[in-house]
Amino acid sequence: MWDNISILTAAPVFNIQLILDGLFIGSTFALAAYGLALVWGVMNVKNLAQGDFVIMGGYVAWWLGKQGIHPLWGLPVSIVVMFVFGWVVYVTIIRRVIDKDMFTSLLATFGLAIVLAQALNLMFGPEVQTAESDFAIRSYFDNSVTVADIKLVAFGLCGVLAVAVVLFMKNSRMGQAIRATAQDARAARVMGIDTDKVYAFTFSLNAAICGAAGALISMIWVIQPFYGIGHSIRSFVIVTAAGFGNLGGVIMAGLGLGVMEQYGGFVLGAEFQQACVVGLLVAVLIYRQLEMRRHRQVVQ
Amino acid sequence: MNTKRLISAVAAGLAVAGLAFAGPAQAKVEGDTIILGSAISFTGKYSTNGIHAKNGYDIGVAKINSMGGVKVGGKSYKLKIQYYDDESTPLRTAQLLERLVNQDGVKYFLGPYSSATTKAAAPIIEKYKVPMIEAEGASRSLFNKGYKYLFAVLSTSEQYLASSIGLAAEIAEKNGKKPSEVKIAMAFENDPFSLDVRAGVLEDAKKYGMKVVIDDKMPRDLNDISSTLTKVKALKPDLLLLSGHSKGAATGARQIKEMKIDVPMIALTHCEAAKITTKFGASTNDFLCPTQWAPTLTYKDKYFGTAADYDKEFKKTFDGYKNVPYQSAQATASVLVWKDAFERANSLDPEKVRDAIAATDMETFYGGIKFAPEGNNIAKPMVLRQIQNGEYNVVAPSKWASHPVNWPRKAQ
Structure with missing residues (x-):
């Protein structure tokens, strides 16, 4: 471990590689986490199938790539496909559990996650897949730092999508309805908002956001039917750390998590890369617990 | 009504008794056919390679039968394989091997696909003292437990x-x-x-x-x-x-x-x-x-000729193969070892055949085969x-x- 830290101090240029890789992948984590925050905040449904939606979106882009269509075109297709899929899932499953207690919705989405992973496995096989963009790869500092153009493009697209979602939530009628429902669903109903439609739209929007994140991940990382759980956990860590109403917090936590994974892998070894994510979740929960205890004492 | 019930009960009883007797009839040797048993993955996560291995076994058996079969005690026997699908789960492999031994009376075995399922199979074959020549379990943990009836033609994972x-x-x-x-x-x-x-x-x-x-x-x-x-x-x-x-x-x-x-x-x-x-x-x-193996290697034997000949014959026999996977080649090799061991033992007694397998020293299109006392093949390099x-x-x-x-x- 100390050897690895000494590499970073002796040759700081490798920090740049780790930070860049972390930011690039972190941007897709943030995107998926924002979708989770939306569903959690508006509908109070904790979607355990979040990561599987991401992987499914990735398979859409990958499949199109295999048909000879550039996977970047897979991004809009994946958004549309996943939006429709999200609607179907809402109507068939989520609508029935939304007003039940928390465990019912947890179980329903957990079951959905298992079914999705198995379905993808049956359809596309258990092999690891990647969608090839065939973009150039640039190297800097005597090949010490390499940046694949597709990662830059993906980073930019994540930004564009985040801005688009924010503008949509601020300015459109549906966006306003979603925010109103999140504040107080009953009051929103009294004011004439069809909350069932709002829920359906929110859930579909989340699926579409996951689809976008997945399409980008298939181009910059790898996808496999059973990799969903890792992405679900990351989303939960980010949302728990940042809270749901807080887009800025989600973005910072997502990027931070990406960078932390890279440093964890470098310093402690690849086997601890994902352990870092879970470790962070524990740390955040302990911190939150302490904070709440303080708060309770003040109230008393 | 009661008579009807009685008749159906008797019929059911007879059917059960019939099954019990049918078991031993499907024994290790049926007339002039020696039955080899294998529980292997036709479904589940190992199915792709499980089917490659089955094709390898089948082409080996067909080859030996077409060349006159196996000669034991002056009599020619054909080979036949009784398969079961282990669904890629080790637990199922173990159950099916019990079934092959106890109900089907099989005494000679070919391996399943993967180290995990072979690990589940090994204790069963040790328990019943029936030899298994496996071709698809490479983990070295299979060969440090002191198993006496497990032999592998492939190189171990280390x-x-x-x-x-x-x-x-x-x-x-x-x-x-x-x-x-x-x-x-x-x-x-x-x-x-x-x-x-x-x-x-x-x-x-x-x-x-x-x-x-x-x-x-x-x-x-x-x-x-x-x-x-x-x-x-x-x-x-x-x-x-x-x-x-x-x-x-x-x-x-x-x-x-x-x-x-x-x-x-x-x-x-x-x-x-x-x-x-x-x-x-x-x-x-x-x-x-x-x-483990490549068709360009210069190994050869009297059954298939060179590695390249095997490659050609395999592609001709089975449709849809652009490259012959080594999983198939090693499966075929394990069938060849069975023939060789039966003939050297000149007996169908599992103990004698087991000793003959242990003393194997042969060249095949897949490479040399000679077993260490632990059962792994030491004659073929990776x-x-x-x-x-x-x-x-x-x-x-x-x-x-x-x-x-x-x-x-x-x-x-």
Whole structure:
């Protein structure tokens, strides 16, 4: 471990590689986490199938790539496909559990996650897949730092999508309805908002956001039917750390998590890369617990 | 009504009794046919390779039968295999073997596919003292438990990448360097197979006094090894080794390309299974990939001829094969060992046949076969192939090499 830290101090240029890789992948984590925050905040449904939606979106882009269509075109297709899929899932499953207690919705989405992973496995096989963009790869500092153009493009697209979602939530009628429902669903109903439609739209929007994140991940990382759980956990860590109403917090936590994974892998070894994510979740929960205890004492 | 019930009860009773008697009738030898048993994966996660192995068994049996079968005690016997599908679950493999022994009366076995299912099979065959010649379980943990009835024709997993260490030492000496100056970076998945591979590498690296500068373990659901590869860039090793099944090969090949990793020698397992040449093109050139067997090897026998002849015959017999997987070749080889052992034992007694198997020393199209007291094959080396312009060419050990090794590898 100390050897690895000494590499970073002796040759700081490798920090740049780790930070860049972390930011690039972190941007897709943030995107998926924002979708989770939306569903959690508006509908109070904790979607355990979040990561599987991401992987499914990735398979859409990958499949199109295999048909000879550039996977970047897979991004809009994946958004549309996943939006429709999200609607179907809402109507068939989520609508029935939304007003039940928390465990019912947890179980329903957990079951959905298992079914999705198995379905993808049956359809596309258990092999690891990647969608090839065939973009150039640039190297800097005597090949010490390499940046694949597709990662830059993906980073930019994540930004564009985040801005688009924010503008949509601020300015459109549906966006306003979603925010109103999140504040107080009953009051929103009294004011004439069809909350069932709002829920359906929110859930579909989340699926579409996951689809976008997945399409980008298939181009910059790898996808496999059973990799969903890792992405679900990351989303939960980010949302728990940042809270749901807080887009800025989600973005910072997502990027931070990406960078932390890279440093964890470098310093402690690849086997601890994902352990870092879970470790962070524990740390955040302990911190939150302490904070709440303080708060309770003040109230008393 | 009551009579009807009585009749149906009697009929059911008779049916059960009939089944009980039918069992032993389907015994180890039916007339002039010797029955071999195998519980193997036709469905589930091992099904692709399970079917490759079954095809290998079938072509071996067909070949032997067409050449007059097996001669024991002056009589010719045909071979036949009784299969069951183990659904790729070790528990099921064990149950089905019990069934093959107890209900079907089978006394001679061919292996399942994968180390996990073979591990489940081994205690059963030991319990009933019935020999098994397996071709698809490479884990070295199968051969340190003192099993007496388990034999394997393939090379064990710790040999998979060990040959690349020997090759690195050879190249270092050729360039006037000491083998002990070679620096190794390696990343292995945290599972029994890959850790076996790692153990073999460490053993050989120690023999040459080489220094391991990176020794990372990859998680099971690995989708990123870029932090390990960044370390590789920083420490500039002479040899990079990766093993993590197909996903390790795919993730590794992708990120090696993306990060322009420039190591003079890179070796990884499961290149073909992960289809890295078609997925990542020229960037995979000069990767070294170990294999149990290749059709270009010059091994031969009296049944199939050379390895190339086997390759041709296999493709003719089964549709849809562009390359013959080594999983099929080794399955066929295990059938050949059965014939050889029956004839040398000149008996159908499982104990005598077991002793004959243990004394096997034969050449096949798949390579030499001679078992260590632990049951693993010590006569066949693992061969190392290099991807040269998208083709897999054998480059080591030098005795079997068809092409010279390209060194150093250049990042592309």
